[in-house]
Amino acid sequence: xxxxxxxxxxxxxxxxxxxxxxxxxxxxxxxxxxxxxxxxxxxxxxxxxxxxxxxxxxxxxxxxxxxxxxxxxxxxxxxxxxxxxxxxxxxxxxxxxxxxxxxxxxxxxxxxxxxxxxxxxxxxxxxxxxxxxxxxxxxxxxxxxxxxxx
Numbered sequence: 001x002x003x004x005x006x007x008x009x010x011x012x013x014x015x016x017x018x019x020x021x022x023x024x025x026x027x028x029x030x031x032x033x034x035x036x037x038x039x040x041x042x043x044x045x046x047x048x049x050x051x052x053x054x055x056x057x058x059x060x061x062x063x064x065x066x067x068x069x070x071x072x073x074x075x076x077x078x079x080x081x082x083x084x085x086x087x088x089x090x091x092x093x094x095x096x097x098x099x100x101x102x103x104x105x106x107x108x109x110x111x112x113x114x115x116x117x118x119x120x121x122x123x124x125x126x127x128x129x130x131x132x133x134x135x136x137x138x139x140x141x142x143x144x145x146x147x148x149x150x
Contacts, residue, residue: 029061029062029135029137030060030061030137031060031133031137031138031139032058032059032060032064032131032132032133032137032138032139033058033059033060033139034056034057034058034129034131034139034141034144035056035057035059036055036056036057037054037055037056037057037127037129037144037145038054038055038056038145039052039053039054039071039125039127039145039146039147040052040053040054040147041112041125041147041148041149042112043112043117043149043150044112044113044114044116044117049111049112049113049114050111050112050113050114050117051109051110051111051112052071052108052109052110052112052147053107053108053109054069054071054094054107054108054109054127054145055105055106055107055108056094056105056106056129056144056145057099057103057104057105057106058096058103058104058106058131059101059102059103059104060102060104060131060133060134060135060137061102061133061135062102062133062134062135062137063102063104063133063134064096064104064106064131064132064133064134065132065133065134066093066096066131066132067093067094067096067104067106067108067129067130067131067132068088068089068091068092068093068094068129068130068131068132069091069092069093069094069108069127069128069129070083070087070088070091070092070127070128070129071110071125071126071127071128071147072125072126072128073120073121073123073124073125073126073149074123074124074125074126075121075123076121078128078142082142083128083140083142084140085130085138085140088128088130088140091130092108092110093108094106094107094108094129095107095108117149120149121149122149122150123148123149124146124147124148125146125147125148125149126142126143126144126145126146127143127144127145127146127147128140128141128142128143128144129141129144
């Protein structure tokens with residue numbers, strides 16, 4: 001093999017190796033992503049409180065640090081002025097437990113009293129979530145799932 005061909009082969013391997021390393025590094029820095037999000041609302045009845053139960057799977061390559069959850073009615077100020085990460089800073093957190101690989105299963109439950117239900121708007125509600133990964137990256141989904149208050 002001539003010296004020129006050998007040098008070209010080595011240069012090609014270096015370029016491809018560098019591109020592969022870049023792709024792996026980029027893949028490792030993906031922000032959190034959500035899957036299998038569900039919400040279930042149970043109205044209070046006969047002297048018993050109701051509840052809102054929410055669950056989702058969050059995948060983050062560096063691990064899941066926290067998940068903030070906020071339920072909001074479709075007919076509210078957030079329909080006109082969308083939620084921001086800053087709005088989510090003070091809301092309640094879900095409980096997250098490691099699942100497979102880089103995925104955590106997160107759950108949130110809130111008690112709904114009869115007084116809360118009576119003063120809440122009926123109709124469609126959305127669940128907003130803000131996930132923070134261990135590396136500090138965040139993902140905000142203002143309508144990850146919906147439920148109905150009747």
